[in-house]
Amino acid sequence: xxxxxxxxxxxxxxxxxxxxxxxxxxxxxxxxxxxxxxxxxxxxxxxxxxxxxxxxxxxxxxxxxxxxxxxxxxxxxxxxxxxxxxxxxxxxxxxxxxxxxxxxxxxxxxxxxxxxxxxxxxxxxxxx
Ligand SMILES: [Zn+2]
Numbered sequence: 001x002x003x004x005x006x007x008x009x010x011x012x013x014x015x016x017x018x019x020x021x022x023x024x025x026x027x028x029x030x031x032x033x034x035x036x037x038x039x040x041x042x043x044x045x046x047x048x049x050x051x052x053x054x055x056x057x058x059x060x061x062x063x064x065x066x067x068x069x070x071x072x073x074x075x076x077x078x079x080x081x082x083x084x085x086x087x088x089x090x091x092x093x094x095x096x097x098x099x100x101x102x103x104x105x106x107x108x109x110x111x112x113x114x115x116x117x118x119x120x121x122x123x124x125x126x127x128x
Contacts, residue, residue, distance in 0.1 A: 007086050049090040051078035052097040059104035067107065071100035 002009055003017040004025060010017055014024050053075035060068025074097035081090040 002085055002087050004088060007088050009085065047082070047087050049078055049082055049087065049094050051075045051090075052094055052101060053078075055101040056097050059101040059108070062105075062108060067100050067104040071097045071104060074100060 001012050001014070001024065003020060003022055005022040006017060006020040008017060008019040010024060016023055053072065056068060056071035056075040059071055074093045077093040078090045078097065081087075081093060
């Protein structure tokens with residue numbers, strides 16, 4: 001398993017991290033994967049971190065904003081960091097991808113509301 005603080009690899013039975021000394025959490029409690037981690041293969045625990053790639057792509061498609069691209073970049077980092085064993089980094093990238101996705105949706109919503117507002121304003125002025 002990997003240290004949640006510094007990411008260095010430790011044995012599954014380690015109580016403290018060999019590099020930074022952080023108390024090692026039990027996998028089940030830390031990641032909530034007690035049922036999905038097979039007891040027959042304790043040497044290769046599968047930790048899944050949502051990469052939020054779907055949200056990032058949707059944000060880019062429907063909002064057409066550079067912030068959506070940023071979200072996709074972060075989402076792409078999640079899988080590569082996971083495969084490299086950098087769980088903490090993957091989780092950080094996952095959060096960044098989600099944040100930038102919502103920023104994109106928020107800006108897109110502001111533009112839509114602003115456009116509708118201008119249309120209504122234009123119609124109101126036109127009736128005078
Ligand atoms: Zn550590």
